[in-house]
Amino acid sequence: MIRRIAHSLFLLFFCIFVFNQLSGTVFAEEIKIKYIEVKGNKRVNTSTIRSKIKIKEGDVFSPEKLREDIKSIFQMGFFNDVKVETEGFExxxxxxxxxxxxxxxxxxxxxxxxxxxxxxxxxxISIKPNSIVDQQIIKDNVEKIKKYYEDEGYYYA
Structure with a gap:
């Protein structure tokens, strides 16, 4: 998880550096966030993800706040990865x-x-349709089924 966050932050800083070089602005100048977009979600509602994002359009860009938002989205438990891309916009x-x-x-x-x-x-079993795949929970449920068969007298099931 830390590698993914570090990778995302590296890409973010690289994009900001390139953006600043292309636009001729000084890096220390405050950069306003003009637009926030969420991509890649199919089952999790965009508004649910956006509710975890603290930075807002109109805010001054802050790497610390962005790092917190990446962590907050990841901690929702619905995602294998959370990345950030940036680009110049208006x-x-x-x-x-x-x-x-x-x-x-x-x-x-x-x-x-x-x-x-x-x-x-x-x-x-505890697994239900529409739940997130978790290999450990699947293994635990297989063991529950085996135990149930054994309890019912079927030892070689």
Missing amino acids: GGLKIIFIVLEKQYIESIVFEGNKELTIEKIKEK
Whole structure:
């Protein structure tokens, strides 16, 4: 996570440096944020992501606040990665948050279970459709199903 944040910040500072060189402004000059955009989200609503962003259009650019916003978005738990790109926009700066959403469980299918009902098996697990894929939770649920079979007398399931 720290590598991703460091990489994003490096790209951000590089883009700001290039922007300043091209526009002829002095780096120490205050740069206003003119536009904020969110890209890459499919399931998570843009307004939900924007609610975690503290910087606003019209604010003076602050690397510290941007770093906090990246961290805040990442801590929502819905994303594998959060990157930031910047570009010149209407005499100021356009900030683009690019998110990579975690995979979701679309459906749960049980195959080969002839002795126990699907409803009983579903009662034993915590995974639900539309939840985020978490390999450890999947492993834990497989163990719960195995234990349920053992408890019911099926030791080689």
